[in-house]
Amino acid sequence: MSEKAWQELYSEVGAALKPSPIRELLKLTKKPGMISFAGGNPDPAIFPVKEFAEATQIFREKGEEVLQYGMTEGFEPLKGFLANWMAPKMGRVTQPEEMLITTGSQQVTDLFCSVMVDPGDTVIVEEPTYPGALHTMKNHRVRFLGVPCDENGMQVELLPDIIRKARAEGRKIKFIYTIVNFQNPSGYTLSENRRRRLLEISIETGIPIYEDDPYGLLRYNGTDQPTIFSMDTQGMVLYAGSFSKILAPGSRVGWVVAPKDVTRKMVMVKQGVDMCTSVVAQAAVYEYCRLGYLDGHLPKILDHYRKKRDAMATAFREVLPENAVYSIPEGGFFFWIRLPGIDTKELFYKAVENGVAFVIGESFYPSGGGKDYLRACFTFAQPEEIGEGARRLALAIKEVSGK
Ligand SMILES: Cc1ncc(COP(=O)(O)O)c(C=O)c1O
Structure with a gap:
């Protein structure tokens, strides 16, 4: 059948799929010598390869179980471990019926959307936000309502008005x-x-909260904030976690905790998506955790990434123009930088020519915006590359601003 004949059969979602402009831009960064502040990747140099390999010994002891189809709900020992290990964050030991192991936390967004949204329904998102979540939601034909952020996160005081107006226009917010x-x-x-x-607004308006938290355990300084899940007594919150940033994204193991009925529904959707998350991966992650390696690994990555964050902060302080606006993140993977008057897409091409890559700000806005922002990831580049990458970036800024 011809390409055109295929195209006539595509679904609306299939037909609307376009190569992501960010991915197209990132292809330009695959050049030798490129220093990447672009992708949100962990540092492979800190992957616990030896310990993880040791954990796979579980295949010898439990091979018959591990190589079989697993329960859609997840590998029970891993669920038990997570319920206890996360209890201080969640405010209690969550019950097995509330938890589902997923193929990365990315899958949580997909399953939750399948349960919650019909085409044209609205989801409230932060502006800026994670493009991967926007992508998944677009697959479900979600319409977005953005709420601006400041240093303290989403400006929640704007929400009641935003919700009232949207509802007056007949939008269904999920x-x-x-x-x-x-x-x-x-x-x-x-x-x-x-x-x-x-949480109060969520209760008042009857709109649940999807609390996505893949970076929460990566705090380098300052004080932990309680999860919204732990404050909730009304069943308003779904909490998603992931092993990607604290252990290895190649494991593709994440999890979600939600009210039992919502979890049951997500289990039913998942049965039709992938039946279960790889039991091989879940069992290895479980054994790694059971042997105490995760608890030993976390302080190491905190120390490792804190140094990288500090190296990037020092380099930016030395070389970025004085009008660059950014703060030093207390955790996670990213610096978010505003360069007033500079179109960061134009800057991107110059920076790539100079041998450094980042992600342009507009990638993070569902309805446009962020043109003078860029995201720089500090975890992936090697320590000796961070200063040089910052210098290349500063040079590109000088070149595009003509100063
Ligand atoms: C905010 C956020 N949520 C979810 C994910 C997906 O992570 P994973 O599917 O690897 O658990 C990412 C990955 O970068 C992320 O940044």
């Missing part, structure tokens, strides 16, 4: 998506007061 800690891309953390207020 949930509020928030990345509460060291947000991707801004690095901002939602303050405790705002978390409480957000």
Whole structure:
């Protein structure tokens, strides 16, 4: 069949799929000698390869179980470990019926959308926000309502008005998506007061909260904020976690905790998506955790990434123009930088010519904006590259601003 004949059969979602402009831009960065502040990747140099290989010994002991189809709900020992290990963050030991192991936390967004949204429904998101979540939601034909952020995260005081207006226009709002800690891309953390207020608004308006938290355990300084999940007594919050940033994204193991009925629905959707998350991966992650390696690994990555963050902060302080606006993130992976008067897409081409890559700000806005922002990831580049990458970036800024 011809390409054209295929195209006539595509679904509306299939037909609307376009190569992501960000991916196209990132292809330009695959050149030798490129220093990448672009992708949000962990540092492979800190992957616990030896310990993880040791954990795979579980295949010898439990091979018959591990190589079989697993329960859609997840590998029970891993669920048990997570319920206890996360209890201090969640405010209690969550029950097995509330938890589902997923194929990365990315899958949580997909499953939750399948359960919650019909085409044309609205989801409230932070502006800026994680493009991967926007992509998944677009697959479900979500319409977005953006709420601006400042240093304390989503400006939740704007929400009641935004919700009232949208509802007056007949929009059906299904949930509020928030990345509460060291947000991707801004690095901002939602303050405790705002978390409480957000929960109040959620209860008042009957709109649930999707608390996405892949970076929460990566705090380099400052004080942890309680999860919104731990404050909730009304079943308003779905909490998603991930092993990607604290252990290895190649494991593709994440999890979600939600009210039992919502979890049950997500389990049913997942049965039709992938039946279960790889039991091989879950069992290895579980054994790694059971042997105490995760608890030993976390302080190491905190120390490692803190040094990289500090190296990037020092380099930026030395070389970025004085009008560059950014704060030093207390955790996570990213610096979010505003360069007033500079179109960061234009800057991107110059920076890549100079041998450094970042992600342009407009990638993080569902309805446009962020043209003078860029996101710089500090975890992936090697320490000796960070200073040089910052110098290349500063040179590109000089070149495009003509100063
Ligand atoms: C905010 C946020 N949520 C979810 C994900 C997805 O992570 P994973 O599917 O690897 O768990 C990412 C990955 O970068 C992210 O930044």
